[in-house]
Amino acid sequence: RLARQAGHNVVQPVASLCSLCSPDSDCRKLMGLSLRNVILTLYQDKKPVYSELGEMLFTHFGISGPLTLSASSYIKNMKGHIWTAEIDLKPALDEEQLYKRITNDFAILSAKSVQGALAKLLPNSMQPVMVERWGIDPATRANQVTREQKRRLVDLIKHWQVPISRRGDLEHAVITAGGVNVREVNPKTMQSKLCPGLYFAGEVLDVDAYTGGYNLQIAWSTAQAAAAHFEEV
Template sequence: GSTGDGYRFARQAGHTVVPANPSLVPLVEDGDTCQKLMGLSLRNVQLTVYENEKKLYSDFGEMLFTHFGLSGPLVLSASAHMRHFGSKKYRVEIDLKPALDEKTLDKRLLADFDKHKNSDFINALGELLPKKIIPVVIEKSGIDPREKVNSITKAQRAALLRVLKAFPVEISGKRPIAEAIITTGGVSVREVSPKTMESKKLPHLYFAGEVLDVDAYTGGFNLQIAWSTGRLAGLSAAEEES
């Protein structure tokens, strides 16, 4: 919401300004899975981020499928770790049943399948999953939705388990900076005194808040950064004047 003048002033004063990028921001999917699930909110799921197939971040919480991709508190925090779009590939995997390990979840599936053994597969998951996500989970499992439950093999059940424990969403990027809660980037903290917030390059110049290259997760931490650095900068400047 700012004009960006703070960055311009800092550059004019000789400071290094790390380029600003959106953080704590919704993610854009590479595909149409999320569009099919638009409006579905999930609670108490585990989300894991992979960067070039390497596990980067994982946490529990709430998330939301949108027409463009993923949003919600869990996703916003995850976005802070995804900083190299263009040079690296990102994928999100969602554990839809994090409270159950694979062995326990398999027992649950067998119990549900026993109840619906003469039904079509698509009608056997209503007690396990939200209705809206069932067709998408089945599609990703590779099982024919009209296959009879009593004919599903152990290998097919294993494929279903993989989807339930690691529902995949390929990520192509982040939403625009205008939709971000905060940005990464700003005045390099190496050039600012942490004891006073005074510039190390130009005396009597102080920095505070998001103009600095500091950021944190959701939960009030970024507000606290703004208040704490603002108070320290103000006190230091006032002390200098006196």
């Protein structure tokens, strides 16, 4: 508000490095499930804009965790595109290797139901959700699963899709994107070009970065530049 009063243009602040909301009811069913060593790929329409190996979390409203926070900063125009997070649950195996692994598991656990046969492959809470998504009768025994059904399972494990409807709340975001237009601020002194004696540092500026300490660095560096200039004048 102060910046606007001084004549500055303020780029509308939006949540960045935030959780992502999904209308998919499977997220709620998987709430609290934290996955390690998965690849999360974020698609803008059909184009991948982010892909990284790491950790993520299912929540009652969608997805969160380090990979999700990073992915969120690649969303520039939420409403203008279809956004989908795709999770590769077994990135260490390619599709052929995974098919063989499933065939092997199902041979060893041949008398078990399909859900029981997923025990070595997926976390407990994900097994019933996977069976539902798979569309297979839960009473099917592992040794009754057809080749096509195994291919479909491979596809689901390698491409678990979560449609994204919106960013998480601004209050819970790690940072905001948007703020005072940096063209109106002297980058050496952080002094306003429009209102002498007015300085900006940190989050209030339209500067944001990915995870990794860069946002704290922005706050410290801009504050240091401003403080150094106070001493000079």
